[in-house]
Amino acid sequence: MGADGSRSHCRFQIPEANRKWYFHEYPFAWFGILAQAPRSSDELIYANSANGFALISQRTETVQRMYFQCDPKENVADWDDERIWSEFRKRVNGNGFELKEGPVLEKMVLPFRSFVHTPMRHGNLFLAGDAAHTVPPTGAKGLNLALHDVKVLFEGLESFYSNGSNGLLESYSDRALERVWKAQHFSYWMTSMLHTAPGSDDFGRARQLGELHSVVSSRHARAYLAESYTGWPTGK
Numbered sequence: 108m109g110a111d112g113s114r115s116h117c118r119f120q121i122p123e124a125n126r127k128w129y130f131h132e133y134p135f136a137w138f139g140i141l142a143q144a145p146r147s148s149d150e151l152i153y154a155n156s157a158n159g160f161a162l163i164s165q166r167t168e169t170v171q172r173m174y175f176q177c178d179p180k181e182n183v184a185d186w187d188d189e190r191i192w193s194e195f196r197k198r199v200n201g202n203g204f205e206l207k208e209g210p211v212l213e214k215m216v217l218p219f220r221s222f223v224h225t226p227m228r229h230g231n232l233f234l235a236g237d238a239a240h241t242v243p244p245t246g247a248k249g250l251n252l253a254l255h256d257v258k259v260l261f262e263g264l265e266s267f268y269s270n271g272s273n274g275l276l277e278s279y280s281d282r283a284l285e286r287v288w289k290a291q292h293f294s295y296w297m298t299s300m301l302h303t304a305p306g307s308d309d310f311g312r313a314r315q316l317g318e319l320h321s322v323v324s325s326r327h328a329r330a331y332l333a334e335s336y337t338g339w340p341t342g343k
């Protein structure tokens with residue numbers, strides 16, 4: 108089993124002629140911080156602002172993790188606490204909401220991309236998790252996909268060792284990839300809907316707000332987002 112993460116060595120064991128890689132690069136990254144601060148909200152906050160995307164997530168009563176969209180070449184050394192909080196304020200404060208601030212404990216730039224390695228099986232080598240696919244973090248699907256791969260592989264191994272049937276092992280890659288591509292689409296969609304593309308024109312910005320209004324004003328669109336975010340049913 109090759110489950111050695113996004114810098115996988117295992118996937119290079121599959122001959123080039125037997126694999127296909129799918130890539131998508133994004134023109135932005137996340138500037139992430141861990142801050143000593145109280146919770147600002149009970150729920151995650153995803154913000155699409157005229158100044159770019161921000162995500163406020165909660166960790167404990169006293170430590171929070173937050174991100175804002177940045178240039179992939181951004182240097183964390185250029186950002187002191189005041190500059191960081193000022194960027195967050197521009198993106199999330201307003202309409203009566205005010206972010207709770209505190210000392211920044213950690214800061215990092217997280218570039219991301221979409222990647223899929225196919226097939227996820229070569230002979231007796233089974234790839235799982237980030238070794239086979241990565242998604243932008245916007246949809247929070249990476250770890251969930253890795254766990255689903257393991258579930259599908261477990262079913263194949265269980266079937267093989269309990270009754271000698273290798274049908275589920277043979278179909279491992281196809282079954283895992285079906286969910287991978289759904290998650291790729293969802294992660295791409297969330298990313299493009301919530302981030303500001305560099306060079307985006309007035310039409311692009313207004314269309315994006317139209318897209319957001321379409322989602323929040325439609326019960327069906329909200330249900331699609333919620334179902335995709337929390338994960339689809341699993342089955343054999």
Ligand SMILES: Cc1cc2nc3c(=O)[nH]c(=O)nc-3n(C[C@H](O)[C@H](O)[C@H](O)COP(=O)(O)OP(=O)(O)OC[C@H]3O[C@@H](n4cnc5c(N)ncnc54)[C@H](O)[C@@H]3O)c2cc1C
Nearest residue numbers: 110111112113217235236237238244247248249250251253
């Ligand atoms: C900032 C950030 C936020 C995220 N948020 C979310 C989220 O909210 N929800 C979500 O679902 N996902 C999230 N993810 C993605 C998630 O962390 C990954 O998709 C997930 O960890 C992938 O699991 P994995 O086991 O495939 O790979 P990894 O977690 O990378 O584990 C691979 C393991 O293999 C080991 N390894 C590598 N090479 C070797 C070797 N040669 N020999 C032995 N061991 C080796 C590594 O040390 C590592 O322990 C986030 C990722 C980031 C970066």
